[in-house]
Amino acid sequence: MKIEKTEDIRKGLPVVGVEAGSLGEEAGIEPGDSIISVNGHPLRDVIDYKYFITEERLLVHLVKTNGEEWELEIEKDYDEELGLEFPPLRIRQCPNECEFCFVDQMPGGYRKSLYIRDEDYRFSFLYGNYITLTNLSGRDKARIFDQQLSPLYISVHVTDPEVRKLALQNEKASPVLDSIREMVDHGIRLHTQVVLVPGMNDGEVLEKTIDDLVAFYPKVMSLAIVPVGLTRHRENLPVLQPVDRDHAGRIIDLLQRKQEGFKKTLDYPFVFPADEMFIIGGRPLPPIEYYYDFPQLENGVGMVPAFLSDLELYSRSLPDKVKTPMTVSLVTGVSFYPFLRDALETIRVNGLKFQIFPVINDFLGHSVTMTGLLSGADILSQLKGKDLGDLLLVPSVALNDDQLFLDDTPFIALEESLKVPVRMVHSTARGFLQYIESLAS
Numbered sequence: 505m506k507i508e509k510t511e512d513i514r515k516g517l518p519v520v521g522v523e524a525g526s527l528g529e530e531a532g533i534e535p536g537d538s539i540i541s542v543n544g545h546p547l548r549d550v551i552d553y554k555y556f557i558t559e560e561r562l563l564v565h566l567v568k569t570n571g572e573e574w575e576l577e578i579e580k581d582y583d584e585e586l587g588l589e590f591p592p593l594r595i596r597q598c599p600n601e602c603e604f605c606f607v608d609q610m611p612g613g614y615r616k617s618l619y620i621r622d623e624d625y626r627f628s629f630l631y632g633n634y635i636t637l638t639n640l641s642g643r644d645k646a647r648i649f650d651q652q653l654s655p656l657y658i659s660v661h662v663t664d665p666e667v668r669k670l671a672l673q674n675e676k677a678s679p680v681l682d683s684i685r686e687m688v689d690h691g692i693r694l695h696t697q698v699v700l701v702p703g704m705n706d707g708e709v710l711e712k713t714i715d716d717l718v719a720f721y722p723k724v725m726s727l728a729i730v731p732v733g734l735t736r737h738r739e740n741l742p743v744l745q746p747v748d749r750d751h752a753g754r755i756i757d758l759l760q761r762k763q764e765g766f767k768k769t770l771d772y773p774f775v776f777p778a779d780e781m782f783i784i785g786g787r788p789l790p791p792i793e794y795y796y797d798f799p800q801l802e803n804g805v806g807m808v809p810a811f812l813s814d815l816e817l818y819s820r821s822l823p824d825k826v827k828t829p830m831t832v833s834l835v836t837g838v839s840f841y842p843f844l845r846d847a848l849e850t851i852r853v854n855g856l857k858f859q860i861f862p863v864i865n866d867f868l869g870h871s872v873t874m875t876g877l878l879s880g881a882d883i884l885s886q887l888k889g890k891d892l893g894d895l896l897l898v899p900s901v902a903l904n905d906d907q908l909f910l911d912d913t914p915f916i917a918l919e920e921s922l923k924v925p926v927r928m929v930h931s932t933a934r935g936f937l938q939y940i941e942s943l944a945s
Contacts, residue, residue, distance in 0.1 A: 526587020736869030831893025880913020
């Protein structure tokens with residue numbers, strides 16, 4: 505319904521895209537329109553939009569591109585989306601100066617987004633970004649509690665207040681246990697992590713952190729222990745010790761002892777080492793049962809076992825042969841290479857041969873071995889002149905939404921330089937095998 509135009513037209517939440525066939529399109533919403541309110545609630549950002557459109561009957565007040573104000577009455581199923589797309593949120597910056605911050609270890613001269621130290625509870629809720637709870641205002645907390653923005657993902661690092669101030673390099677950092685207690689008292693669930701820095705937050709300090717956090721279970725749902733990542737770009741930064749093989753082994757042993765105790769008292773292990781801890785420590789990765797409900801899969805906790813399990817499961821449905829014999833090459837990081845190599849040896853499709861190329865990370869340093877942090881330049885320099893067969897596959901985790909590698913190399917540059925068809929495949933086992941299956945059709 506069109507309503508009388510007012511002189512003071514509010515900006516609202518601008519619509520940048522409308523899905524074809526969606527309720528939004530049917531209602532007449534178009535790119536360029538601005539949503540002012542839903543059921544009388546003004547919209548500050550996309551979180552407000554998602555929160556208020558869950559109702560089955562909506563009164564949407566919007567401003568059209570020509571300045572007309574409309575009110576739309578929309579009936580829908582509970583939680584059904586309208587199919588609207590909005591601009592990305594402007595992310596808040598982190599107030600801390602952590603000496604182990606990965607962002608501060610990036611080489612200069614690349615896209616601005618690589619140097620954003622984010623600390624935004626909205627991104628924690630929407631995307632699982634980790635925050636330290638050091639920049640929340642009273643208004644932020646009121647919104648989190650009122651809208652039950654949960655779960656949130658918290659970088660605790662250490663619960664001892666003085667050690668945490670040192671770790672964050674922030675004398676104003678309030679005691680994290682007070683912040684966590686306030687969150688859980690208001691019904692907010694939390695996943696937590698410790699980035700482990702030898703000599704800073706390990707040993708007895710780590711044990712205390714684990715015991716402090718498990719006391720809030722089940723509202724504090726899990727704790728991941730992740731080894732610190734150190735690049736070769738640490739000019740003007742303090743010298744930090746990496747987690748080496750012996751240290752990783754000791755941490756795994758400690759966490760396994762803790763897990764056994766928690767399974768007896770809570771029927772849940774609560775604390776989990778990241779896959780990288782097992783890899784650094786030269787320990788076999790646990791079976792998928794070890795991870796229970798995979799509470800921190802996207803944080804690299806159980807990601808490799810889950811991939812291998814899914815690969816074994818979904819490979820059963822692959823065809824017996826491909827239509828045209830071909831050799832498919834794959835790019836991966838150094839740490840994942842042996843797992844992928846062994847797994848692909850079990851796949852038997854007549855006419856299909858795999859080649860795997862582990863790419864050493866010269867861009868960030870050889871201690872950085874994850875596939876998601878590969879640069880385009882390293883792939884090009886290490887694969888140039890190699891026999892790549894008929895096709896090169898690159899996992900999507902190494903690229904951003906604009907199909908740029910970490911060093912701003914565009915994806916299309918690979919095919920141009922390597923003179924072989926290059927395709928991006930989803931980084932999950934299922935996504936990879938669906939592409940392989942398409943080769944037989």
